[in-house]
Each structure stands twice: as structure tokens, then as C-alpha cells.
Amino acid sequence: MSKKLFFTDEERMLADAASTFLAEAAPVAHLRKLRDEGRNADPDLWKAMADLGWTGILVPESAGGSDMGHAAAGILASEMGKTLVTSPFLSTAVMAATALRQASDDRAQDALAGIASGETTYALALDEGAKFDPQATSLQARAEGNTFRLNGRKRFVGDGGHADRLLVLARTDGGLTLFDLLASSDGVSRHARPMIDSRDAADIEFDAVEATGEHVVGQVDDAMTVLRPAIEAGQAALAGEMAGLAAGAFAMTTEYLRDRKQFGVPIGAFQALQHRAAHLWCELELTTTAILNAGRKLDNDPENATLAVSLAKARATDTAQLAVREGVQMHGGIGMTDAFDMGFYMKRARVAAEWLGDYGHHAGVVAGLRGF
Structure with missing residues (x-):
């Protein structure tokens, strides 16, 4: 096991601050209220989290984040779990930020800046079956000249109903490729899935959705990197x-x-x-x-x-x-x-x-x- 399996002073301060904020801004009663109103997202709460710097917890300082690390992200997630906060934190501030920082191009840096500021939310469109299995992806991205055409369906896309952008895993000629697409792109259809825990999730269909090399995160045919x-x-x-x-x-x-x-x-x-x-x-x-x-x-x-x-x-x-x-x-x-x-x-x-x-x-x- 790793050394120092206890909170640093900075991490303890983060946990205490998060606990105090969430107890007031997002107690369990807040989730009940959202459910009773038929909502599964609270943009005002997300903006408040961004103002606190939580959305940039894994974003490099060069893109406007705090880059506190994964242990700190886990601490925030734990405090959110105590009051059952519903937010795109896991999909956006953790997973999308981690994926995008693997790429070094300017487009990825701009996307990271959008995450850190709270202006952009993401969802990861990975699974197509009943169980978690990204390697089984069958959604096709066929090359047509300098573009790709995506056809297929993704299921149980967490935070997919409200996300601004989607990281979509697709099968290309030589393997799997990850695309960063606007959720409002032509050919993208989102179907909300009512979840028993009142969290945002959706099935998403892709019908001849156009993507270019600029939308590829990392390298073509090498998504898992x-x-x-x-x-x-x-x-x-x-x-x-x-x-x-x-x-x-x-x-x-x-x-x-x-x-x-x-x-x-x-x-x-x-x-x-x-x-x-x-x-x-x-x-x-x-x-x-x-x-x-x-x-x-x-x-x-x-x-x-x-x-x-x-x-x-x-x-x-x-x-x-x-x-x-x-x-x-x-x-x-x-x-x-x-x-x-x-x-x-x-x-x-x-x-x-x-x-x-x-x-x-x-x-x-x-x-x-x-x-x-």
C-alpha cells in the first residue's frame, strides 16, 4: 500500500470545508426536493461548486484548475456521498478532466479550462450492454475522407441527459477511438432514463454523426491510452x-x-x-x-x-x-x-x-x- 494513508492538513481542511458547505447547500432534503419537482440537476449548485474550485480539482493550474490530485477528488466525492449530492462532478471534474489532460493539444487545454470554470459539463458514453464493458463497444465510426460518421447507441450514460459535451467511445478500423462531441450535434438523440436514485442518466443514439480529426482525444485507434x-x-x-x-x-x-x-x-x-x-x-x-x-x-x-x-x-x-x-x-x-x-x-x-x-x-x- 501507499505510504501516508491519512489526510494531510490541506486535505482535512478541504473535507471540513466541503462538509460545512454541503450540509447547508445540499443536504438530503435537497435531493428529495429535486426528485419531487421532477428534476435531477441543479445548475446553481454546480456553479457554487465551481466557485469553490471543486470543478478544477484535477485540472492543471495552467488551465485554471487547482490540480490537487485524485486523493483530494476522492475526499470531495466522499463528502458529496454523505448528503447524496446529484451533480456532474464524477463525469466532468474527474473522468473527463483526467481523459483530456492526457492530450497535450490546445483544444484539450481549452476544454479543461471550461471544466475548471464550471462552464462546460461532460458525460462519458461508454457502455452499450447491461454491464460495464468498454472493450465490447460496437458503435461504429467509419472513415469517410477526412471525417468520421458515428452510428450506434450508448446506454446508461451517467450525467448524459444534461451534459454539454460527450466523450464517445467508438470502434474505428484499427481499434477504439475516443471522440469529444457537442451533445447538441446533428444526429445525436438523448433519451432520459428515470433512475431509482434520482440521478441524471440517458440512453444516447448516434445517427450518422459527423466528427473530424479535431474531435479525436488522443490518437485514432488508441482510445484506451x-x-x-x-x-x-x-x-x-x-x-x-x-x-x-x-x-x-x-x-x-x-x-x-x-x-x-x-x-x-x-x-x-x-x-x-x-x-x-x-x-x-x-x-x-x-x-x-x-x-x-x-x-x-x-x-x-x-x-x-x-x-x-x-x-x-x-x-x-x-x-x-x-x-x-x-x-x-x-x-x-x-x-x-x-x-x-x-x-x-x-x-x-x-x-x-x-x-x-x-x-x-x-x-x-x-x-x-x-x-x-
Whole structure:
């Protein structure tokens, strides 16, 4: 594992500032309000995040960002997870920023500047089947003279309903190529997908969409060179968000154990519930360490971060699922009602478990890298 698996003073200050801001600007009640209004995005909240510098967390200083690194991005994602913030942070500030900074051309630098300022949002159009598998891409980008024509469909595009631009993975003659396209391009059709966690997602169809060499991120037929770091950055940050939501569910549960009384005493005094709460706390601590390790590896040794990232995502998935199950169980019947917030945590945990690879996918990666 990487050294220094604890927060630096700067990271602790970032976590404290984020916690204070989100508790006021985006508590769980904010998500409930958006859902009840039929919305899954809040442009004003995104602008406030940009003003705080969060959108530039992985953008180089030369493009207007703070470039604090992946560990810091994971800290922000964790704080967002605690209050179930819905925003394009993972797709835009983490994955798109990481992909674009792999390219050195002026166009990529301009795009990074747009991300840092909060003026441009992105979504990654990767998957076409029910499970995470970018290598199985069949969306075609056929060369026609000096242009490409994209035809096909992408499914479960996170933040795809409102994004200004799309990073689209397509199959070209010699492999896979990543394109940076306007979401409003001719031939692009977006179909919103209602998600149980009230997050923005869409299916996107491409009908003879025109792209040129200027739209290629990196090199033609070599998408994974720029995309792999972006995917791993997203997986690590998503793991951070899931650890945050697990911590939020745990805090809600322990508060209930202190307040709810049976037979004249708080139910938290019952040893069986104490054991379950203690077990969950231990799992949270281990998962938090794994996530910080993944961030440190991405910052210091990105070429060898895959094992740490998949371990973090697998552990976060398992821990988040445990936290919400225990939360519902220890709350009893009220935990199953829509009037109570625990259900929001359960729904977010379920969707996040599938995004960017489920537990089985990442457990398989860990097993393969360890020689099993």
C-alpha cells in the first residue's frame, strides 16, 4: 500500500470545508426536493461548486484548475456521498478532466479550462450492454475522407441527459477511438432514463454523426491510452462517494439507536445492535483506507494503480450495501418508508454498485492481478 494513508492538513481542511458547505447547500432534503419537482440537476449548485474550485480539482493550474490530485477528488466525492449530492462532478471534474489532460493539444487545454470554470459539463458514453464493458463497444465510426460518421447507441450514460459535451467511445478500423462531441450535434438523440436514485442518466443514439480529426482525444485507434486513466479515476472517486453514503447511512442509524427507546432504554444499549454497529464501523474504516490508498496510487504511480482502484471499488460496493441494509433493519418498519431518508441511501448504493463495474467485475480484476 501507499505510504501516508491519512489526510494531510490541506486535505482535512478541504473535507471540513466541503462538509460545512454541503450540509447547508445540499443536504438530503435537497435531493428529495429535486426528485419531487421532477428534476435531477441543479445548475446553481454546480456553479457554487465551481466557485469553490471543486470543478478544477484535477485540472492543471495552467488551465485554471487547482490540480490537487485524485486523493483530494476522492475526499470531495466522499463528502458529496454523505448528503447524496446529484451533480456532474464524477463525469466532468474527474473522468473527463483526467481523459483530456492526457492530450497535450490546445483544444484539450481549452476544454479543461471550461471544466475548471464550471462552464462546460461532460458525460462519458461508454457502455452499450447491461454491464460495464468498454472493450465490447460496437458503435461504429467509419472513415469517410477526412471525417468520421458515428452510428450506434450508448446506454446508461451517467450525467448524459444534461451534459454539454460527450466523450464517445467508438470502434474505428484499427481499434477504439475516443471522440469529444457537442451533445447538441446533428444526429445525436438523448433519451432520459428515470433512475431509482434520482440521478441524471440517458440512453444516447448516434445517427450518422459527423466528427473530424479535431474531435479525436488522443490518437485514432488508441482510445484506451487516454480512457483507462479516466475510468480508473472515476472508479476511485465513485468508491469515495459510496464510502461517503455508507458513512451517512451509518450516522443516521447510530443517531436512531441513541434516540429510539424500547422498554425504557435506548435500543443502542442492546448488545446485539452494538455488535452490528461495531462491525459496520470497522468495515467503514477499512474501506476508507482502501479508497485513500487508491487515490495515493493514482497520484504517485498511476501506471500501477489498477489493483488499488478495483480493490477500493469492490470494498466500497460491499460496504455501502451493508450500511444501507443494516440501516433499514435497525430502523425497523420506518426504514422502508419513502418519508424516511434511508431509502435514498439504499437507492443510490444500488445504482452506484453497477456504474463503472460491479462487485464481480472488480473482484475479478483483483483476483487476476493477484494470480488467482
